[in-house]
Amino acid sequence: MLGCVDTGAGRVPARLVVQGVDASESFAGRDGWTIELDRAELAFGGLTLCPGVQAGDLCEEARAEVLEPVRIDGLDPAPREVAEISALATTVRSAMWNYGVRWPLTSTEPVVDEAAADGSVVLEGVARRPSDAGERVLPFRASLILEPAGPGVVVVRASRLFDHDIEAGDTLRVSIDPRAWVSTVQFDALFDATTPGETAVFAEDSQATRAVVTALTTRAQPRLSWND
Amino acid sequence: MKMLSLNPARSFVVIALACVFACTSPSGSIDVFIEAEDTIVSGIEAGAGPDDMQDGWTATFDRYAAVLGDVELQLATDDTVQAGLPGQVAIDLAGIAPSGASLGRIGDTPAGRYEIRYRQGSAREATNVDLDAVDFEEMVAGDCTYLVSGAITRADGRSCPSTLADVPAGRTPDADGCFPAPAVSFRWCASAPAAYGPCQSENGPSGVALTQGGALASLTIHGDHLFFNGFPEGEEGGVVRLAQWLADADLDLNGEVTRAELERIALEDVVEFDGRYELGGAPPLPNLPGETTPEPMDDLWSYVRTQLRTQGHLNGEGECPVDTE
Numbered sequence: 001m002l003g004c005v006d007t008g009a010g011r012v013p014a015r016l017v018v019q020g021v022d023a024s025e026s027f028a029g030r031d032g033w034t035i036e037l038d039r040a041e042l043a044f045g046g047l048t049l050c051p052g053v054q055a056g057d058l059c060e061e062a063r064a065e066v067l068e069p070v071r072i073d074g075l076d077p078a079p080r081e082v083a084e085i086s087a088l089a090t091t092v093r094s095a096m097w098n099y100g101v102r103w104p105l106t107s108t109e110p111v112v113d114e115a116a117a118d119g120s121v122v123l124e125g126v127a128r129r130p131s132d133a134g135e136r137v138l139p140f141r142a143s144l145i146l147e148p149a150g151p152g153v154v155v156v157r158a159s160r161l162f163d164h165d166i167e168a169g170d171t172l173r174v175s176i177d178p179r180a181w182v183s184t185v186q187f188d189a190l191f192d193a194t195t196p197g198e199t200a201v202f203a204e205d206s207q208a209t210r211a212v213v214t215a216l217t218t219r220a221q222p223r224l225s226w227n228d
Numbered sequence: 229m230k231m232l233s234l235n236p237a238r239s240f241v242v243i244a245l246a247c248v249f250a251c252t253s254p255s256g257s258i259d260v261f262i263e264a265e266d267t268i269v270s271g272i273e274a275g276a277g278p279d280d281m282q283d284g285w286t287a288t289f290d291r292y293a294a295v296l297g298d299v300e301l302q303l304a305t306d307d308t309v310q311a312g313l314p315g316q317v318a319i320d321l322a323g324i325a326p327s328g329a330s331l332g333r334i335g336d337t338p339a340g341r342y343e344i345r346y347r348q349g350s351a352r353e354a355t356n357v358d359l360d361a362v363d364f365e366e367m368v369a370g371d372c373t374y375l376v377s378g379a380i381t382r383a384d385g386r387s388c389p390s391t392l393a394d395v396p397a398g399r400t401p402d403a404d405g406c407f408p409a410p411a412v413s414f415r416w417c418a419s420a421p422a423a424y425g426p427c428q429s430e431n432g433p434s435g436v437a438l439t440q441g442g443a444l445a446s447l448t449i450h451g452d453h454l455f456f457n458g459f460p461e462g463e464e465g466g467v468v469r470l471a472q473w474l475a476d477a478d479l480d481l482n483g484e485v486t487r488a489e490l491e492r493i494a495l496e497d498v499v500e501f502d503g504r505y506e507l508g509g510a511p512p513l514p515n516l517p518g519e520t521t522p523e524p525m526d527d528l529w530s531y532v533r534t535q536l537r538t539q540g541h542l543n544g545e546g547e548c549p550v551d552t553e
Contacts (some may be wrong), residue, residue: 054463054549056509149457149506149527150466156508157459184496209417211496217497217508219524 011206012168016083019175033187039124040074040178043116045101055094070101074178076196087166096154103148110147119143126188142202165227169195180220185211254440257335261328261446262320268292268451283472289378294321297353298347316354343435345425370417377415381470387408387475394480414485420536427542448541459509473500490529
């Protein structure tokens with residue numbers, strides 16, 4: 001599960017904890033829609049922690065790696081320990097990760113790990129909006145694969161995350177908030193494209209899919225923090 | 229070669245172990261230049277080559293004013309040995325000579341390999357080198373790092389604006405919801421402050437090697453990142469250049485894309501940002517005043533400013549990580 005470059009620093013045990021949010025209440029979406037989420041799961045990892053402020057090519061030596069992706073229930077607000085990780089007792093400042101799909105340099109196509117067997121992201125819920133003709137109700141479902149753009153590429157390279165000296169017993173918490181993934185979906189367009197009474201499915205090239213992917217790669221990335 | 233009127237006394241060398249170096253070590257001078265990537269001067273041609281614009285558009289720049297400077301060098305083997313060129317200049321990279329413009333010389337510096345850092349700040353803290361007074365005043369008033377103007381052209385170009393479009397009366401879209409747009413211009417005064425470094429060289433160890441014969445260091449500003457497919461990995465290996473997103477941002481179909489239009493377009497509404505784009509490697513924008521978290525990159529204007537903050541390089545293609553301090 002773990003693999004670190006040995007730089008001479010001692011290995012120490014640390015814990016990987018994941019956490020979602022309480023989204024039992026409906027929340028505001030775009031253009032007057034309110035959203036309820038019944039299911040929101042994310043495949044997270046592999047994860048690499050880097051010593052430099054900037055990850056990616058400039059991450060010359062991994063300080064800790066979680067090679068096997070984990071599945072996070074985004075609607076479970078309770079912290080859940082998912083792995084006992086062994087890291088190097090040294091400083092980490094940035095990280096890079098995939099969403100359950102990796103693309104090794106030696107492979108001609110991406111590899112979907114078990115955690116992403118149902119999709120990197122799986123969403124189910126209902127969106128509602130008042131209208132002159134009565135309330136619009138739109139059940140929706142999404143099962144999206146977020147794959148690297150090419151061999152050796154990692155989907156998210158997050159810079160300036162923290163400046164943390166890893167010590168034995170530390171906890172790295174990965175928190176996600178799936179409400180932010182769907183809050184910018186244009187449900188009006190999705191409603192118009194869906195047969196009444198049926199469940200809307202986020203199509204590959206749709207605005208709805210772009211909204212989720214953009215959120216997870218930019219403004220609503222999982223939040224990584226130590227010992228909080 | 230353009231020579232900047234920079235006072236040599238502005239350069240500095242701090243040598244903690246002065247006698248040791250002065251008495252026993254060779255020394256030399258580092259000449260620092262400002263250099264524009266060829267894309268700024270010559271534009272980006274449409275084509276299928278690896279450096280071409282892949283979606284049929286050609287881009288040209290008639291102005292590419294940038295603020296940069298505050299060069300800092302640090303001996304790689306002894307961080308008490310430092311040298312530099314303080315101060316920032318505002319210069320039009322679109323009119324720069326192929327050999328670059330001299331920023332200044334750092335003289336009598338102990339030989340060795342140096343890490344190099346530099347900054348891009350605001351015109352408010354810069355000396356105007358060759359900008360029109362009106363342009364420079366605009367940059368000062370707007371607290372801008374860049375003033376970039378140019379156009380994208382394509383004989384059969386189309387603008388396919390989003391549902392936000394303010395379509396003028398009498399304009400009828402084609403079957404795809406698009407309008408003819410053979411040329412789309414832009415002129416953006418943008419704040420994009422950045423601290424670069426330690427910079428890598430294009431091939432080999434990072435920084436600059438100074439010998440008794442001297443050394444050259446060129447602060448190279450790239451011009452094509454605006455057209456990258458997001459933020460692909462360093463060394464530009466996975467880069468594809470595309471411009472249709474810019475044509476689509478002309479919401480009022482007047483042939484010019486403004487800051488106001490870019491600010492109205494959320495990233496998730498950019499149809500062009502599909503699987504070809506890598507958005508997950510964007511360096512964070514600086515914190516907003518009074519905030520403890522970075523300004524979000526959530527619309528096309530913040531996207532453009534984020535791209536501008538990735539353009540600082542060393543000696544051509546040497547990568548410079550941004551905001552590492």
